[in-house]
Amino acid sequence: MDTASFSEKPLPNNNMTLAIIAAVLGPCSPCCIGLILGIIAIVLSNQVKTKFERGDFAGANSSAKNSKIASFIAIGLLALNLIFLFVFGGIAAYQKILETYTITQ
Secondary structure, eight states: OOOOOTTOOOOOOOOHHHHHHHHHHGGGSGGGHHHHHHHHHHHHHHHHHHHHHTTOHHHHHHHHHHHHHHHHHHHHHHHHHHHHHHHTTSHHHHHHHHHHHHHHO
């Protein structure tokens, strides 16, 4: 009689789709920090399956969690940047702020 192993853990969600969205939208964030975080999220989400197959369940869960956090931070920075632009009057006002900053230096 074969006994099924109930200790097998399911593969954690690697959040690759969220990481790709964060990397694509990342250049719209301030100083392209979102792009860097998006790339880090993609790398972390790639590590999930390899760590899981090696038996490092805690590492796979950690990489999945960190990938999700990095993606959400990148998307959050994009949202904050858009809010900042709309509060100050759009791109034209943003460019005017930059011009006055460069003239004063």
